[in-house]
Amino acid sequence: MQPIGPQLCNTCRPLLGPTEFTFMDSSINQYLQAKTKMEAEIESKNIYLKSSEKEGEMNMMGESWAELGSRIAGLMLVWATIQQFFPTQLRVYFEKLSVKFLGIVYPFVQITIHEYTGGRRNEVYAAIESYLGAKSTKQARRLKADMVKNSKSFVLSLDKSEEVTDEFKGAKVWWVLRETARSTTPFLPYRSAPEERKYYTVSFHRKYGDIVTGPYLSHVMEEGKAIEIKNRQQKLYTNKPSDNWGWNGKHLWSHIVFEHPANFRTLAMDPKKKQEIIDDLIAFTKSKEYYAKVGKAWKRGYLLYGPPGTGKSTMIAAMANFLNYDVYDLELTSVKNNSDLRKLLVDTSSKSIIVIEDIDCSLDLTGKRKKKKGKIREEEQNDPLEMKEEEKEGDDGSKVTLSGLLNFIDGIWSACGPERIIIFTTNHKDKLDPALIRRGRMDMHIEMSYCKFEAFKVLAKNYLDIDSHPLFGTVGSLLEETSMSPCDVAENLIPKTASKDVDTCLNNLVEALNKAKETAKLKNEKEAKTKKVAGKTARRYSHWMKMIGKLRRKTDSENKSNNDP
Ligand SMILES: Nc1ncnc2c1ncn2[C@@H]1O[C@H](COP(=O)(O)OP(=O)(O)OP(=O)(O)O)[C@@H](O)[C@H]1O
Ligand SMILES: [Mg+2]
Numbered sequence: 001m002q003p004i005g006p007q008l009c010n011t012c013r014p015l016l017g018p019t020e021f022t023f024m025d026s027s028i029n030q031y032l033q034a035k036t037k038m039e040a041e042i043e044s045k046n047i048y049l050k051s052s053e054k055e056g057e058m059n060m061m062g063e064s065w066a067e068l069g070s071r072i073a074g075l076m077l078v079w080a081t082i083q084q085f086f087p088t089q090l091r092v093y094f095e096k097l098s099v100k101f102l103g104i105v106y107p108f109v110q111i112t113i114h115e116y117t118g119g120r121r122n123e124v125y126a127a128i129e130s131y132l133g134a135k136s137t138k139q140a141r142r143l144k145a146d147m148v149k150n151s152k153s154f155v156l157s158l159d160k161s162e163e164v165t166d167e168f169k170g171a172k173v174w175w176v177l178r179e180t181a182r183s184t185t186p187f188l189p190y191r192s193a194p195e196e197r198k199y200y201t202v203s204f205h206r207k208y209g210d211i212v213t214g215p216y217l218s219h220v221m222e223e224g225k226a227i228e229i230k231n232r233q234q235k236l237y238t239n240k241p242s243d244n245w246g247w248n249g250k251h252l253w254s255h256i257v258f259e260h261p262a263n264f265r266t267l268a269m270d271p272k273k274k275q276e277i278i279d280d281l282i283a284f285t286k287s288k289e290y291y292a293k294v295g296k297a298w299k300r301g302y303l304l305y306g307p308p309g310t311g312k313s314t315m316i317a318a319m320a321n322f323l324n325y326d327v328y329d330l331e332l333t334s335v336k337n338n339s340d341l342r343k344l345l346v347d348t349s350s351k352s353i354i355v356i357e358d359i360d361c362s363l364d365l366t367g368k369r370k371k372k373k374g375k376i377r378e379e380e381q382n383d384p385l386e387m388k389e390e391e392k393e394g395d396d397g398s399k400v401t402l403s404g405l406l407n408f409i410d411g412i413w414s415a416c417g418p419e420r421i422i423i424f425t426t427n428h429k430d431k432l433d434p435a436l437i438r439r440g441r442m443d444m445h446i447e448m449s450y451c452k453f454e455a456f457k458v459l460a461k462n463y464l465d466i467d468s469h470p471l472f473g474t475v476g477s478l479l480e481e482t483s484m485s486p487c488d489v490a491e492n493l494i495p496k497t498a499s500k501d502v503d504t505c506l507n508n509l510v511e512a513l514n515k516a517k518e519t520a521k522l523k524n525e526k527e528a529k530t531k532k533v534a535g536k537t538a539r540r541y542s543h544w545m546k547m548i549g550k551l552r553r554k555t556d557s558e559n560k561s562n563n564d565p
Contacts (some may be wrong), residue, residue: 029355030070107206115198120347127224128200132175133157134227136164171208176201229324229351234258237328239344242336252347266462267311267318268455268486269448277315281323285419297415301422303437305429306448309487312425312534315448316355324353325421330363338404342413350419359424360431364402375415402433409441412461450483459486462501463493471506478513480519488512 047103079098115125136143158164163271164175179198204212236258244254264278284300293296304312320327326346335341348354356362407413424442426432437445439467451459453476460466492509495501 011354038302042258042275054321068175081390095291097353103515108203109206109209109212110201110203113200113202122223123349125198125200127221127228128156129224130227130231131220131224132177132200134174134223135166136162139164168219169211171204171211171216173202173204173208173212176203227392232324233322234320235326236260237326237348239328239334240329241334242340252344253328255326258320260321262317263321264312264318266458267314268451268458268462268490269311270452270454273446277319277444277446281319284421285323285519298418299411299414299420299422300444301424301440301442303429303442303445304423304425304446304502305450306427307450307483309483310448310450310486312448313357315446316423316425319421319423320353323351323353323421328352328354330354331398332356332359332405335400338400338407340403341400341408345408345413345418348417348420350417352419353421353423355423355425358427359436360428363402363405383499402436405440406435409436451479451486451489453479455486456489459490459493463490464495464500464505465501469502469506471503471510475506478510478517482517483512484513484516488516510529 045422075098079094113122113125115122133143136158142162144157144159148450158175158177160177160179162177166173166175177198178198190422202212226396228347235255237253237255239253240251246278264274265273266375288298304315306312316327326349330344332341335344345354422442424437429437436442456475456479457467460472489509492512493505495505496508497504
């Protein structure tokens with residue numbers, strides 16, 4: 001026999017639902033009117049059904065609906081009488097009794113999952129959406145289609161009020177996507193918050209409660225998340241200035257679709273180092289249990305350092321594409337204080353990379369802690385009171401401080417979401433406070449260096465589609481003798497004509513390398529000369545200082561002997 005619960009929901013709810021609610025708050029007279037109206041509606045439904053093709057079958061259904069309707073209406077009458085004439089205690093008793101009774105005649109349970117909870121998009125809702133999207137293609141008649149990654153395919157999801165049935169270990173469930181009406185209050189300057197809008201309901205027989213709330217929902221989450229990862233569009237977020245977070249302070253980040261083409265195959269660097277990084281990333285993504293076991297937050301920090309144009313930003317994009325993670329590009333200069341920094345952190349999702357580019361330029365975080373005015377004395381640098389002053393400055397609305405940033409990376413708040421990577425980039429590693437880049441905060445320090453022969457081969461393959469060439473030897477030895485960033489090498493390799501003349505491109509590169517070598521030689525000679533002159537001046541200075549000292553001592557002793565009696 002088909003369970004009548006959810007069928008009752010979908011077929012009869014439009015008839016019974018509103019009438020029932022109106023009745024709850026009204027008098028018996030209103031009830032009688034409502035009952036008459038409802039019976040009329042049920043009757044009209046019967047009339048409609050009678051005229052359908054399967055007349056006999058529908059007649060039976062119509063009768064059973066009418067019967068059910070009149071039974072419920074009877075119950076409502078009793079309920080209204082109780083509400084009107086019985087004292088509160090008795091009413092509570094009857095309320096309990098009616099719930100019990102409803103449990104017998106309507107043994108279905110319903111769980112609601114809202115799209116937004118506590119101001120954030122509910123991850124459970126998102127997983128259910130993906131899961132049902134895959135399930136609904138065969139069952140539902142109305143689906144929504146969204147474009148995903150590279151615009152190659154569509155992701156389908158359930159449309160409003162469509163129902164999808166699912167079965168798990170013998171338990172049958174009914175999913176429906178519902179939507180509450182938006183607020184139309186004319187007095188409010190804003191419309192209703194988005195968290196009040198969409199929600200899924202899942203209905204099932206009470207006897208399957210353990211299966212559905214346990215293994216079934218876990219199964220839905222797992223499957224949904226897997227589909228989500230497969231289909232998801234990576235996003236590139238950037239933080240809005242603190243003053244621009246919206247009336248409810250909930251819109252901290254703005255985003256666009258992340259479509260950077262970088263990947264590890266096209267990244268030019270030492271292949272061994274590259275493999276090490278790839279292995280490290282894979283190990284990180286598979287270490288959920290390990291991190292839980294050792295009691296560490298599931299996060300990892302990478303410090304990318306090296307001269308300009310050596311591929312630090314490109315590496316971040318390659319990592320994001322490799323892991324299929326979102327990127328949060330954090331602009332520290334537009335964060336007002338440490339408290340706002342924490343809010344931004346809490347608002348990032350899991351499976352994401354939080355990036356702070358050029359950390360040495362972002363804030364006054366370089367080297368040791370500094371005072372605003374004048375030079376700080378050595379003993380003041382480690383003074384805990386000094387640090388407290390600085391902390392105070394960060395929280396009362398002035399600015400982000402070093403300790404605020406340290407807490408952001410490795411404090412209690414850093415564990416507020418799983419599977420996150422934090423990356424800093426800098427051109428000057430030596431300028432950074434050691435506390436900022438110690439292991440545990442920045443677990444892996446990756447040097448992005450000038451282009452060497454192995455990296456050049458990758459670029460030659462990328463830009464000219466060649467694995468070898470007679471000029472490779474010359475290029476290789478020139479790269480050993482001079483320093484050129486992969487960015488500059490790549491620029492020389494880009495064909496300047498449509499014919500893609502490989503020889504011309506490589507000759508351009510050889511010429512540029514020779515020029516760079518010559519410039520570096522001249523620069524070195526100039527530096528050596530300056531050093532030599534400086535050394536000579538220093539020696540002369542010390543010689544004259546010695547002479548002056550001698551002269552002073554001699555004059556002092558002569559004066560002393562002249563003054564002796
Ligand atoms: N290692 C590399 N492999 C492939 N391409 C590279 C590499 N390094 C640089 N490039 C190319 O040079 C351009 C600039 O590189 P990128 O922005 O990654 O350098 P960066 O190290 O972040 O520089 P900066 O320190 O100035 O921010 C990129 O568009 C990329 O095409
Ligand atoms: Mg960069």
